[in-house]
Amino acid sequence: MSLPYEPGRRFWKFAVAAMTCGLLAAGASAQSGGTLNWIIANEPALFVPLTTSAGSSCDLGPKVVEGLLTYDYKLNPLPLLATAWSVSKDGLRYRFDLRKGVKWHDGKDFTADDVAFSILTLKQYHPRGRSTFANVERIETPDAHTAVLVLSKPVPYLLTALSGTESPIVPKHLYEGTNIQTSKYNNAPIGTGPFVFKEWVKGSHVVLDRNPDYWDKPKPYVDRVVARFIPDAAARALALESGAADLGTKVIPLSDVERFKASPKFIVDIRSFPYLGNQQQLYFNFDTPQLKDVKVRRAIAQSLDMEAFNKVVWFGYGTIAASPIGPQISKYHDPDIKYYPFDLKQAEAALDEAGYKRGADGVRFRLRLLYNPYQDKRSADFVRQSLARVGIDVAIESYDLATYVTKAYTDRAFDITLEQLANMFDPTVGVQRVFWSKNFKIGLSFANPSHYVNPEVDRLLEEAAVEPDEAKRHQEFKDFQRLVYADVVSVEFGTDPQITIAAKKVKDYIPTAEGIRGSFSEVSLSEDGK
Secondary structure, eight states, X not given: OOOOOBTTEEEEEOOHHHHHHHHHHHHTTOOOOOEEEEEESSOOSOSSTXXXXXXXXXXXXXXXXXOSEEEOTTOOEEESSEEEEEEETTSOEEEEEEOTTOBOTTSOBOOHHHHHHHHHHHHHHXXXXXHHTTTEEXXXXXXXXXXXXXXXXXXXXXXXXXXXXXXXXXXXXXXXXXXGGGOGGGTSOOOSSSEEEEEEETXXXXXXXXXXXXXXXXXXXXXXXXXXXXXXXXXXXXXXXXTSOOEEESOSOGGGHHHHHXXXXXXXXXXXXXXXXXXXXXXXXXXXXXXXXXXXXXXXXHTOOHHHHHHHTSTTOSBOOSSSSOTTSTTTOOTTOOOOOOOHHHHHHHHHHTTOOOOTTSOSEEEEEEEOTTSOHHHHHHHHHHHHTTTEEEEEEOOOHHHXXXXXXXXXXXXXXXXXXXXXXXXXXXXXXXXXXXXXXXXXXXXXXXXXXXXXXXXXXXXXXXXXXXXXXXXXXXXXXXXXXXXXOEEEEEBOOOOEEEETTEESSOOSTTGGGSOOTTOEEOTTOO
């Protein structure tokens, strides 16, 4: 899309009327009515992704609460609660013209005060928002429909960080003066989005009803969304095959993919979601005595055959990559970083040299392995079996998502953990949180699980976060990748398969770069199922 430029500032402004007409024309043939039955594998602790970046919260939240912008599959910004935006030439002032006539679900007017409150809240409480909005000095609200973010330093990725899944806008009048982290509206939200929260039956489902006063009429097209929490993969597949469920991403066993492809009842969609930049990893707890030694961490890395992992656990559908910045962010990914060679003899020798010889029972030491339930348990089994071959006894601990988060990020009761910390749309947003020492805080979920501290890494990340020169930023991220690789902070698995299963009757389920984390405002159900 070609955008006009005005002297003295970079300026993005969209022909909103033309775009809206185009969207309405595309949706003119959409059938209205019906209930979308949607599967979510893991029940979240919170509904709104205001103080968390947990996957299920990011899936659910944007159906009710919205962001300023949404994005196409090339990550070009599109209007949502903001209709136009401009950035000053020095990159220090972001002006947003806000949509008029928008109501919160309780009938109150949406205003610039809500935007200012939400962004400052994200800056304080959100795992990624702490870095995304770290340079926001203040937010000016000259009138009810204008918000101006004033920055101390440039944030080159800011315009891509404003989706409902990443930076939800919440009602100031309901949150202000309350404990943000324990607010009842985190789990019974009031939003501006296409669906209104109806109920959450713990352990079972969430019901969302069509918002009859949605600003983007005639959307949404479906009358109701029922999100069902089904933790067992076989049960999820059965729900789809029986017609009890219509849609789900990463919900069936990978061993079932070919069978679903052969069925005329389903669409098997292998598109990845560029806004998410999915990535899976194994992190070492640097507070565990044995794991303080880089030789031990490297030996563990050499004990994992990642080619075999992709075949055995991901059925060959994944993309393995050794760098913490994965290939989905291709312009920053360093393809020259390769896995430490899989070599059990070298790993054994390194562990001997580190002083951890096998005991009479053949065991060198024992480790507690946690895994984010968004990871397939077979990943944990693969790691356990691999490390057993070099004399490391691994005990796997399995928990639901809420308990896992507490164990890993509050209690820190683990030695190694398998995570799914997405790269997101930019390394400063998705990757910095993991390796930046200043992001380590007891209770802060999905942020620096290793308790890793490296001042040079901090410097590179902090400089890249504000560097407007793309060539310099690229080099800073390259240097960063090589440092954390040498320190063996993690074993990166790469991009796991992103497979969406949809009944043929479901239309327009992932029209934006957020994928399944979009709003569902465009979803419709065809009567003939074709």
